[in-house]
Amino acid sequence: METDCTRDDIPVNGTPAGDGRTGAPAPLPAGTRLLHIGPHKTGTTAVQGALFAAKDKLPEHGVVFPAGSRHPMEAALAACARPGMMGDTVPTERHWTRLVEQVAAAGRHTSVVSSEFFADAADEAAIGRIVEQLGGDRVHVLVTLRPLARIMPSQWQQYVQNGLRMGYPDWLEHMLRKPPYEKPNPSFWRRHRHDRLIERWARVTGPDRITVVVVDDRDRDGLMRTFEALLGLPGNLLQPVPDTANRSLTLAETEMLRNLNVEFRGNELPDELYSRLVRNGAVMHMKNTCSPTPHDVKIVTPRWAVEAAAGIGAEMMARIGASGVRVLGDPALLSAVPEPSGEVPGEARIAPEVAARALYGALAAAAAAPVRHTAQAKARTVHQTSSKELVRVLGHRCLKRLRRR
Structure with missing residues (x-):
């Protein structure tokens, strides 16, 4: 078994090992x-x-x-x-x-x-x-x-x-x-x-x-x-x-999103709304327009x-x-167990501009392609409707207004 990239004497699928590059494995057979x-x-x-x-x-x-x-x-x-x-x-x-x-x-x-x-x-x-x-x-x-x-x-x-x-x-x-x-x-x-x-x-x-x-x-x-x-x-x-779209989130960004997930699930909003407005709207725009700085707290x-x-x-x-x-x-x-960095983690706070860009990403996604859904609230007065359903209905109405605009 080969365990060191500096060795080149072991074949791959029966082919001669080594292609002339130092430490490189041999090419796999043509047609692999x-x-x-x-x-x-x-x-x-x-x-x-x-x-x-x-x-x-x-x-x-x-x-x-x-x-x-x-x-x-x-x-x-x-x-x-x-x-x-x-x-x-x-x-x-x-x-x-x-x-x-x-x-x-x-x-x-x-x-x-x-x-x-x-x-x-x-x-x-x-x-x-x-x-x-x-x-x-x-x-x-x-x-x-x-x-x-x-x-x-x-x-x-x-x-x-x-x-x-x-x-x-x-x-x-x-x-x-x-x-x-x-x-x-x-x-x-x-x-x-x-x-x-x-x-x-x-x-x-x-x-x-x-x-x-x-x-x-x-x-x-x-x-x-x-x-x-x-x-x-x-x-x-x-x-x-x-x-940039594949970069990892900072601790503050992840915690902001995690708390949003709590609210989202708690109010039973549709999954397609999450995909369009949160992951592919707010989070994607935040990743593309905001780069982490040395002052941002990492996930430790x-x-x-x-x-x-x-x-x-x-x-x-x-x-x-x-x-x-x-x-x-x-x-x-x-x-291997890495040596402790010795750094004292700071407080994870989301920067106002990062939060603003995440919010804009959600709004832009809603305006560009409003999410269609099938769930409709029954005709009731506000006082007869739960707070969770009110949040859901208001969110749907906002999307309809953005679509008309």
């Missing part, structure tokens, strides 16, 4: 279907953006990126029988069939498909279907891993962006200290119990068709260079694409949780090492 399954928060967005940006240049090097968008999320969700984001378009079998057809059209070219949502495949039956329809024996699975301690704050704020109402300390308690560790987000350990994730896929493909890449956050370009080597691409062809994981995550990382890496899959990078990174 490279399936990058994430999981979440392991550099997937950066890779997808770089591949999509280079899409027109890839075929001259025998590689195809067979997707009509940067991230074929709906196709992956449909393949895994998973629902979409709260209030978003419902994934259908057609999304998946279209991607399968695009991969088949690649012919003898090597193709690469990347979506972290493939990590949500629940069992071997779902994985077997995905692998078989994408090319069977031609499929090579790529898994990218980062330390759990770095994943947890990013994943929590992402769950908040999809409606979660639980604060970070409570969420850590549930994920790390309260069996069966499935509430409020059962998807977390399905994705991030990385040893079991890899074992599920290895039972279908065999360990020889899985490559695990341990991402080193100190080497910003390392993951791009690994993809280039595996795909047989020239060095530096894949370049990071700035994506308490020491007990960092140590617990490191312990789980060590256990996972031991099982991954025994599974027979190939590992590129330094496995010790997954169980």
Whole structure:
């Protein structure tokens, strides 16, 4: 098993290892279907953006990126029988069939498909279907891993962006200290119990068709260079694409959104309203127009949780090492406990301009494409109507007025 990127003497799928670049793995055989399954928060967005940006240049090097968008999320969700984001378009079998057809059209070219949502495949039956329809024996699975301690704050704020109402300390308690560790987000350990994730896929493909890449956050370009080597691409062809819309939220921004989620759920507003006005309106505009400053308070994981995550990382890496899959990078990174920063967290306060831009984003989204809904309130006087329903009805009326304008 290869555990150090400086080694180049181990073959990939029976091909000679090493392509002339120091520490680079050999290219996969021509015609391979490279399936990058994430999981979440392991550099997937950066890779997808770089591949999509280079899409027109890839075929001259025998590689195809067979997707009509940067991230074929709906196709992956449909393949895994998973629902979409709260209030978003419902994934259908057609999304998946279209991607399968695009991969088949690649012919003898090597193709690469990347979506972290493939990590949500629940069992071997779902994985077997995905692998078989994408090319069977031609499929090579790529898994990218980062330390759990770095994943947890990013994943929590992402769950908040999809409606979660639980604060970070409570969420850590549930994920790390309260069996069966499935509430409020059962998807977390399905994705991030990385040893079991890899074992599920290895039972279908065999360990020889899985490559695990341990991402080193100190080497910003390392993951791009690994993809280039595996795909047989020239060095530096894949370049990071700035994506402000994918930046993580600060603690204050996340807490503002979390409290909004409490009000939203408490008043039973429709999910499509959340998708349009909150996630794709307020949050998206806030991300695109407001950049975090050194004064913004970051989401900090308490020491007990960092140590617990490191312990789980060590256990996972031991099982991954025994599974027979190939590992590129330094496995010790997954169980390392970082030194305390020594910084005293400040008070998380949302800046007025950030709040204003979030509000404007919601209003702009409402004015551009008002949300249609079917729920209607019965004819009653104000005094006969509950406060929650009043809030709901007033919100609907505001949307109608904005639509008329």
